[in-house]
Amino acid sequence: MRRNEQQSRYKSLKREPPNEASLSPQCTSLSVRMFSACHCLTSPKRQSPYSSVDSERYSSLVKSVMSSRVSSQTPESLQAEDEHVFGPVVKAQTPSSSSSSGPKMRVPKTLHPFLNCEENPETDDLEQGPPTRIALNRGQGRSSVPSVTRILQQTLSPDQIFYLERWRRKMIAELGEEGFKEYSQNLFRQGKLFHSALENTLESGGTQQNQSPSERPEYSAEVQGYMQSVSHILEDVRAVRAIESTVHHGTLNYLGIADFSMFLGVLCVIDWKTSEKPKPFLSNTYDNPIQVAAYAGALNNDSNYKYQVENGLIVVAYKDGSPGHAHQLKPELMQEYWKTWLVRLEEFTEQR
Numbered sequence: 400m401r402r403n404e405q406q407s408r409y410k411s412l413k414r415e416p417p418n419e420a421s422l423s424p425q426c427t428s429l430s431v432r433m434f435s436a437c438h439c440l441t442s443p444k445r446q447s448p449y450s451s452v453d454s455e456r457y458s459s460l461v462k463s464v465m466s467s468r469v470s471s472q473t474p475e476s477l478q479a480e481d482e483h484v485f486g487p488v489v490k491a492q493t494p495s496s497s498s499s500s501g502p503k504m505r506v507p508k509t510l511h512p513f514l515n516c517e518e519n520p521e522t523d524d525l526e527q528g529p530p531t532r533i534a535l536n537r538g539q540g541r542s543s544v545p546s547v548t549r550i551l552q553q554t555l556s557p558d559q560i561f562y563l564e565r566w567r568r569k570m571i572a573e574l575g576e577e578g579f580k581e582y583s584q585n586l587f588r589q590g591k592l593f594h595s596a597l598e599n600t601l602e603s604g605g606t607q608q609n610q611s612p613s614e615r616p617e618y619s620a621e622v623q624g625y626m627q628s629v630s631h632i633l634e635d636v637r638a639v640r641a642i643e644s645t646v647h648h649g650t651l652n653y654l655g656i657a658d659f660s661m662f663l664g665v666l667c668v669i670d671w672k673t674s675e676k677p678k679p680f681l682s683n684t685y686d687n688p689i690q691v692a693a694y695a696g697a698l699n700n701d702s703n704y705k706y707q708v709e710n711g712l713i714v715v716a717y718k719d720g721s722p723g724h725a726h727q728l729k730p731e732l733m734q735e736y737w738k739t740w741l742v743r744l745e746e747f748t749e750q751r
Contacts, residue, residue, distance in 0.1 A: 417534040431532070436601045438440060494687045507741035512709055513650060513692075513734055515699045530602065531641040537598060545654040546645070547693045551686050553750065561687075590673055593716065594643070597671055600626075601639045625673055636660050636669070640706070646697035651744060657694035659708060667712040667727075668695045678715045681722065681726045687713050688728055689743065692736035709733060 471583050555563070571579045588603070596618050617625050638661035647654040658669045668691050678684055691711035711728030 404540070416498045428634050438715040454681075489646055500749060505742045507738055508736070508745060509741070511697065511741060513696050513737045514709065531644050533641075533645045535645045535654070544654050546650055547653060547690055547697075548674045550653060550744060551690060554746045586673075589621050589625075589718070592619060592622045593673055594671060595627055597629075598642050601634060601636065601642055603660075624718045624720040625716040626716075628716040629671075629714055630722040632723060632725050635663050640666070641704075646694055646701050646704070648697040648700050650700060651696075653697065653744065654691070655690075655694045655697055657691075657698070659698065662710075662712050662727075664727075665710050666706065666708050668698070668708055669712045670694075672713065672715050674715050674717060676726075677717070677721075679724055680726075681713070684713050684715070684726060688726075688732070688736045689740050691728060692733050693740045695733060696737055696740065711736075722732075 430567065440500055507641075567579070570582065639658070641657070641659040643656055643658065645654060645656050658671070660667060660669055662669065670687055670691050672678075672684070681688065688711065691713060695708050695711060698704050710729040711733055713726040713728070714723055715726070716723045
């Protein structure tokens with residue numbers, strides 16, 4: 400009897416569906432996961448917010464941005480911008496795309512010596528005697544001898560030509576043709592007045608530090624700021640050996656006009672520059688280091704001078720009187736710029 404009851408009960412349990420209380424935790428987890436998976440498979444796909452974007456245009460934009468290695472501004476894009484603002488370019492030439500990645504370094508075909516090894520430098524009397532001033536004389540067979548300035552101007556790189564012309568066009572757009580002409584003339588006049596004031600100060604051998612207020616020279620308003628700007632540098636300049644004196648390299652056949660003085664106890668070629676913008680780094684002076692190395696190389700091979708110079712100095716003076724910058728060129732650096740000068744000189748010769 401009891402056995403029949405158990406069998407009957409077993410059959411009833413088999414027919415009835417299990418309730419939630421009788422389910423184990425494992426079964427609950429499995430059924431939930433299965434339900435979620437089925438729901439995801441059967442639910443409608445969500446609309447992407449980027450489905451309406453022009454994918455082809457977006458892809459090309461990303462590629463153009465990611466492919467820019469240095470800057471998004473190139474000579475080509477700047478020229479396109481200038482044409483839109485100022486009109487089409489007439490004289491400026493766009494540098495080739497290869498030049499934007501940096502100029503190829505050339506080496507001179509013939510490495511002429513920077514120093515004259517046969518010359519015995521007279522170092523004992525460097526601080527004695529008046530400064531030398533050899534005036535430029537275009538006679539005596541020198542009428543066709545090119546100057547350092549002319550050679551550098553005619554061998555500018557395509558990038559230098561482009562940016563120089565771009566600056567000129569922007570200045571003309573702002574000031575007009577006559578205004579830009581007057582601006583250039585004023586800069587030239589201020590530069591001459593500044594160099595004249597420098598000559599008077601260097602020839603007198605005095606600085607504002609060791610002069611009384613009554614002895615200090617009075618400068619015109621146009622150069623007063625420039626002289627104030629270099630006053631702290633002039634305190635370290637002494638034993639002026641040459642002022643605006645001509646140097647000539649007989650073998651390479653070029654000439655220049657330069658100053659030579661002792662600066663911090665070292666004989667240097669000094670190039671005095673004026674600027675309206677700060678130039679705290681040597682790279683801001685563009686071709687000036689090449690110019691200084693060219694002057695030094697000419698002096699070292701000029702029989703009019705009985706000493707050799709291996710160092711250079713570029714002084715940048717500011718019109719507002721802010722402290723000027725003095726960029727020193729050590730002998731190793733002068734040798735490197737001398738090689739660059741030889742390359743530029745070869746380019747000039749090839750053009751002729």
